[in-house]
Amino acid sequence: MTLDLIFFLLLSLIAVATALGMLLGRNAVYSALFLVLNFITVAVFYLLLGAPFIAMAQVTVYAGAIMVLFLFVIMLLGVENLPMTEVLPWQKPLAGVLAVVLAVEATVIFLTRARPAGDVLPPEESANMVESLREMGIMLFDQYLLPFEVTSILLLVAMVGAIVLVRKEKRVH
Amino acid sequence: MVPLNYYIVLSAILFTLGVVGVLIRRNALIIFMSVELMLNAANLAFVAFSSVIKSFSGQIFVFFVIAVAAAEVAVGLALIVEIFKSKRSIDVDQMSSLKG
Amino acid sequence: MFQAESTLSGFFFLAPWLVLAPVIGLLINLVFGKRFSEGLVGTVASLASGAAFIISVLLAYSVSANHGEVVRWRLAEWIHIGALQLDWTFRVDSLSTTMMLVVSGVGTLIHIYAIGYMHEDVRFKNDVGRFRRFFIYLNLFIAMMMILVSGDSYLMLFVGWEGVGLCSFLLIGFWYELDTLGRSSWANSNAAKKAFIVNRVGDFGFLIAGFIMFWALGSFQFDEVFEAAEGAAPGVILAITLLMLVGVAGKSAQIPLYVWLPDAMAGPTPVSALIHAATMVTAGVYLITRSAELYTLVPQAQYIVALTGAVTALFAATIAVGQYDIKKVLAYSTISQLGFMVAAVGMGAFVAGMFHLITHAFFKALLFLSAGSVILGVERGHHHAEHAHAHPTGKHSKGKKKEERQKQPHEEEGAHFDAGDMRNMGGLRKTMPVTYWLYMIGTLALAGIFPFAGFWSKDEILLDASEHYQVVYWLLSIAAFFTAFYMGRQIWMVFFGEPRHEAAAHAQESPRVMTVPLMVLAFLSVVGGALNLPFEGLHNLGHWLEYTLHEVESLPLNYGVAGISTILAVAAIYVSWLIYGRNPLRRGEIDPLKRRLGAVFTGAEHKWFVDEIYQAIIVTPFRRLSQFLADVIDWRFWHDWFHEQVIAGTYNWVSNIALNRYADQRGIDAVANNLAGITQWFSATLRKVQNGFVRSYALSVLLGVVLIVGYLILK
Numbered sequence: 010m011t012l013d014l015i016f017f018l019l020l021s022l023i024a025v026a027t028a029l030g031m032l033l034g035r036n037a038v039y040s041a042l043f044l045v046l047n048f049i050t051v052a053v054f055y056l057l058l059g060a061p062f063i064a065m066a067q068v069t070v071y072a073g074a075i076m077v078l079f080l081f082v083i084m085l086l087g088v089e090n091l092p093m094t095e096v097l098p099w100q101k102p103l104a105g106v107l108a109v110v111l112a113v114e115a116t117v118i119f120l121t122r123a124r125p126a127g128d129v130l131p132p133e134e135s136a137n138m139v140e141s142l143r144e145m146g147i148m149l150f151d152q153y154l155l156p157f158e159v160t161s162i163l164l165l166v167a168m169v170g171a172i173v174l175v176r177k178e179k180r181v182h
Numbered sequence: 183m184v185p186l187n188y189y190i191v192l193s194a195i196l197f198t199l200g201v202v203g204v205l206i207r208r209n210a211l212i213i214f215m216s217v218e219l220m221l222n223a224a225n226l227a228f229v230a231f232s233s234v235i236k237s238f239s240g241q242i243f244v245f246f247v248i249a250v251a252a253a254e255v256a257v258g259l260a261l262i263v264e265i266f267k268s269k270r271s272i273d274v275d276q277m278s279s280l281k282g
Numbered sequence: 283m284f285q286a287e288s289t290l291s292g293f294f295f296l297a298p299w300l301v302l303a304p305v306i307g308l309l310i311n312l313v314f315g316k317r318f319s320e321g322l323v324g325t326v327a328s329l330a331s332g333a334a335f336i337i338s339v340l341l342a343y344s345v346s347a348n349h350g351e352v353v354r355w356r357l358a359e360w361i362h363i364g365a366l367q368l369d370w371t372f373r374v375d376s377l378s379t380t381m382m383l384v385v386s387g388v389g390t391l392i393h394i395y396a397i398g399y400m401h402e403d404v405r406f407k408n409d410v411g412r413f414r415r416f417f418i419y420l421n422l423f424i425a426m427m428m429i430l431v432s433g434d435s436y437l438m439l440f441v442g443w444e445g446v447g448l449c450s451f452l453l454i455g456f457w458y459e460l461d462t463l464g465r466s467s468w469a470n471s472n473a474a475k476k477a478f479i480v481n482r483v484g485d486f487g488f489l490i491a492g493f494i495m496f497w498a499l500g501s502f503q504f505d506e507v508f509e510a511a512e513g514a515a516p517g518v519i520l521a522i523t524l525l526m527l528v529g530v531a532g533k534s535a536q537i538p539l540y541v542w543l544p545d546a547m548a549g550p551t552p553v554s555a556l557i558h559a560a561t562m563v564t565a566g567v568y569l570i571t572r573s574a575e576l577y578t579l580v581p582q583a584q585y586i587v588a589l590t591g592a593v594t595a596l597f598a599a600t601i602a603v604g605q606y607d608i609k610k611v612l613a614y615s616t617i618s619q620l621g622f623m624v625a626a627v628g629m630g631a632f633v634a635g636m637f638h639l640i641t642h643a644f645f646k647a648l649l650f651l652s653a654g655s656v657i658l659g660v661e662r663g664h665h666h667a668e669h670a671h672a673h674p675t676g677k678h679s680k681g682k683k684k685e686e687r688q689k690q691p692h693e694e695e696g697a698h699f700d701a702g703d704m705r706n707m708g709g710l711r712k713t714m715p716v717t718y719w720l721y722m723i724g725t726l727a728l729a730g731i732f733p734f735a736g737f738w739s740k741d742e743i744l745l746d747a748s749e750h751y752q753v754v755y756w757l758l759s760i761a762a763f764f765t766a767f768y769m770g771r772q773i774w775m776v777f778f779g780e781p782r783h784e785a786a787a788h789a790q791e792s793p794r795v796m797t798v799p800l801m802v803l804a805f806l807s808v809v810g811g812a813l814n815l816p817f818e819g820l821h822n823l824g825h826w827l828e829y830t831l832h833e834v835e836s837l838p839l840n841y842g843v844a845g846i847s848t849i850l851a852v853a854a855i856y857v858s859w860l861i862y863g864r865n866p867l868r869r870g871e872i873d874p875l876k877r878r879l880g881a882v883f884t885g886a887e888h889k890w891f892v893d894e895i896y897q898a899i900i901v902t903p904f905r906r907l908s909q910f911l912a913d914v915i916d917w918r919f920w921h922d923w924f925h926e927q928v929i930a931g932t933y934n935w936v937s938n939i940a941l942n943r944y945a946d947q948r949g950i951d952a953v954a955n956n957l958a959g960i961t962q963w964f965s966a967t968l969r970k971v972q973n974g975f976v977r978s979y980a981l982s983v984l985l986g987v988v989l990i991v992g993y994l995i996l997k
Contacts, residue, residue, distance in 0.1 A: 013184050014184055017184045017188060021188075021192045024192065024196065025192075025195060025196070025199070028196055028199040028200075028219060029199065031203065031212075031215060031216070031219065032199060032202060032203045032206065032207070032212075032216070034212075037209055037211055037212060040212050040215060041211075041215065044215050044218065044219065047219065047222070048222065051222055051225070051226055054189075054226060054229075055226075055229055057184075058189075058229050058230060058232075058233040059233055060229050060232065060233070060241045060244070062241070062245075063225075063229060063241050063244050063245065063248075066245065066248055067225075067248065070248050070249075070251075070252055071218070071222070071248060071251070074252060075218065075251065075252060075255045078255060078256070078259055079211060079214070079215060079255075079259070082211065082259050082262065082263060083211055085263070086211075086262075086263070086266050086272060097275075097973075097975060097977060097978060100205065100206065100977055100978065100981060101206055103981060104201075104202055104205035104206055104981060104984070105202065107981070107984050107985060107988055108198045108199075108201050108202045108205070108984070109198070110988050110992075111198055111201060111984065111987065111988050111991070112194050112195060112197075112198040114988065114991045114992055114995060115194040115197065115198075115991070116190065116191055116194050117995055118991065118994070118995060119187075119190045119194070120187060120190070121995075141238075144238060145238045145241060145242065148238050148239075148242060149242060149245070152242075153242055153246075156246055160246055160249045160250070163249070163250065163253050164249065164252070164253050166253075167252075167253035167254070167256045167257050168256065170256075170257050170260070171256045171257050171259075171260040174257070174260040174261060174263075174264055175260050175263060175264065201984060204977075204980055205977055205980055205981055205984065206977075208977070274975070274976045274977060275975055275977070277974075277976065278973065278974025278975050278976075279974060280972070280974050281972055281973050281974025281975075
């Protein structure tokens with residue numbers, strides 16, 4: 010049992026726990042905050058896997074921007090608590106069963122079909138951040154230029170769409 | 183040295199939890215958040231693979247996923263606000279007008 | 283195949299015109315006749331018949347110019363199927379030209395006579411428009427008879443045979459809606475039907491003979507049949523000849539199929555003369571003569587034929603003695619004389635038979651036409667007497683009489699007047715002298731008095747009979763006695779004594795268009811004997827027919843036989859004078875022979891009840907059987923029960939109950955309706971999946987994913 014492994018297990022425990030917390034939380038704000046914690050945990054995972062840039066991007070965008078947005082909307086709409094009437098009685102059990110099955114299937118597929126070689130990089134080998142960062146940047150603008158540009162347009166479209174959606178309709182008198 | 187399989191299993195668990203969240207919760211926002219969780223689980227798998235094969239492609243992919251997720255959240259939340267304006271509730275069970 | 287004309291001189295190419303000329307005549311009258319006057323219609327028909335006669339003369343001349351060589355002139359292909367190869371071929375030889383001459387010659391004379399006769403007859407019967415139809419039928423008859431006598435094969439002969447039977451039917455039933463007295467009745471059409479049906483029985487025999495002939499001998503053509511017959515089994519030839527005798531009995535009115543001929547007197551008198559005296563009834567005699575080579579092979583058949591003829595001759599003669607109708611006497615006389623002819627050709631005396639055929643045609647036609655003249659004369663007298671009573675202003679002109687006749691139809695007065703009944707006649711010698719003398723000539727010829735034609739021909743038959751079969755000779759001699767007797771009786775009753783009715787008292791002579799042809803016939807009846815005199819070198823007919831028949835008996839005159847027959851004839855006439863001539867019959871008096879012979883005479887008068895016997899044995903059971911078959915079997919069983927109950931009922935049951943109720947309603951409809959129901963239920967159930975909840979949709983997505991991934995894993 011190496012240190013990596015212990016650390017990994019600890020972090021994964023936290024990740025799963027926060028995910029469950031998000032799922033089971035009665036209050037939407039609590040769920041959001043749990044999710045924030047989950048994201049941060051995952052960011053730590055990224056660091057462990059030698060993807061610092063992605064880790065920072067995760068924290069900045071996901072945890073910082075997206076979740077804040079969520080919290081804004083939750084507060085705005087004031088929908089922390091919801092009534093408890095359940096109209097689909099078989100939903101929960103069935104969902105649980107199917108989810109377990111899915112988990113099992115996913116694991117089985119990955120482990121039997123996709124057999125990647127080896128283990129993940131230890132963190133110390135990804136210490137040269139500047140170099141790796143530069144390489145990633147070059148790759149981004151070199152190989153993946155088109156997706157990059159398209160993504161920028163996508164963001165533009167999303168912005169415009171969001172504004173259009175909430176705009177009040179002009180009433181014609 | 184953490185074997186790749188552990189990351190895979192973790193990713194699968196997180197993904198499943200996200201699926202459960204989509205199916206169980208009635209609050210639209212929580213459902214949305216579960217979707218984000220699923221995306222996250224996928225991202226984790228990407229980065230894990232990228233680390234094993236020592237290529238940046240996985241990370242680039244995650245980069246794009248994050249960008250798209252952001253855009254998606256923006257539009258989705260706008261929609262939810264709109265729905266709330268007309269229905270006064272974000273309980274998905276109350277949005278069942280398309281019943282047959 | 284016809285022989286190359288270059289090797290023969292003559293007019294053989296005219297052969298088809300024998301048939302075509304009368305056909306053209308009848309077509310002209312058929313299409314244009316309505317616009318013609320009566321005279322023109324009659325002239326066209328007579329010219330057509332006359333053309334046939336001229337052609338017959340030319341053909342006879344051609345035959346003699348070629349020394350009697352047989353010429354077969356092919357007109358067209360007929361039947362070429364398998365073993366049967368038959369054509370429309372005209373056979374021109376001495377025998378057929380003889381028949382052609384008789385038929386067309388006598389036929390033309392009768393056509394001319396008929397112009398005058400029918401002119402008056404259609405006025406007596408009040409249907410002037412029917413004049414043209416008569417001549418169309420007469421021409422058709424000539425055409426058919428020509429086919430019969432000039433045919434080169436039995437089948438072509440049979441076509442003519444049937445055709446003349448048809449014409450006989452049409453002409454006997456010419457006044458189909460009346461009876462002989464002019465009243466509305468079934469009588470005439472019944473007579474026509476009787477003729478046709480009885481002839482059918484004869485034709486049946488002919489047909490069977492034809493079938494056997496083809497089956498055993500392989501052909502219908504005369505030469506081929508005769509050649510094949512020599513090698514055939516005698517039983518086959520016997521069957522053929524005897525069955526042909528059945529046909530002859532039908533067509534030539536022998537026992538037992540003669541019963542149609544007396545009834546056929548219902549037709550107009552020219553018809554009786556032409557068809558039932560001179561020509562059609564002789565077709566049977568011609569048939570046997572043509573089949574000479576077959577009959578000579580089977581002497582047993584010859585004996586049967588001869589006996590049939592002889593018995594018929596005597597039987598009919600006895601009936602003729604008791605008849606009162608002038609035409610009926612002549613009808614039975616015809617049957618009797620046909621018996622003579624059939625007996626002759628049966629014995630193998632073909633020349634004698636043909637000779638008598640020719641002379642009989644002359645004097646019998648003469649007698650019938652004269653009888654027609656007598657009947658019309660009495661009719662004229664009857665009308666004259668009627669209108670003299672109704673309008674006692676003296677003599678009327680002919681035109682006025684017609685008008686008055688139409689104004690007062692004589693059917694309204696009491697009992698109908700029968701102009702043919704000899705009991706209404708008497709003393710016509712004074713009022714119709716021309717007719718009287720003509721009738722006398724005919725009578726003397728028929729009775730066989732020297733030197734008239736009948737003497738020579740009848741004598742030759744008797745001579746041949748005495749050489750061959752004694753029985754036949756005695757039968758025929760007795761028949762000859764009766765012949766002279768009943769003809770004498772007729773003469774005394776009709777022309778001598780006092781008129782027994784006003785009609786006879788006022789009788790008028792017939793016009794020249796009628797009497798002139800009679801004079802021609804009378805002349806022929808006198809000199810006709812010259813055709814075949816029984817002296818060396820004068821057997822003209824014998825020599826002539828020798829070309830065709832090859833074996834001809836030409837017997838010299840036997841004074842014994844001739845003497846006996848003359849004595850018998852003269853004695854018969856004397857006896858008839860004793861009974862009828864010395865004390866002529868007065869009005870209302872019973873026939874003196876009836877007084878003397880009582881029941882025997884009644885039997886003869888009633889034709890020995892033969893018709894009644896046939897009615898009881900054949901006709902009535904047949905009627906009952908057909909009634910039974912029609913009513914019970916056909917209607918009640920087949921229609922009512924079988925069709926209605928069984929077929930219609932079953933069909934109804936099947937369609938209504940089985941198919942409609944069970945199959946259709948409960949089966950198919952149920953399926954169709956239930957199909958809709960099932961679909962409805964199915965869709966109603968499935969509809970519940972669309973509950974509008976997003977979460978359940980997402981669940982189903984997850985379910986699908988799980989299933990697919992599971993499948994991929996397990997694959």
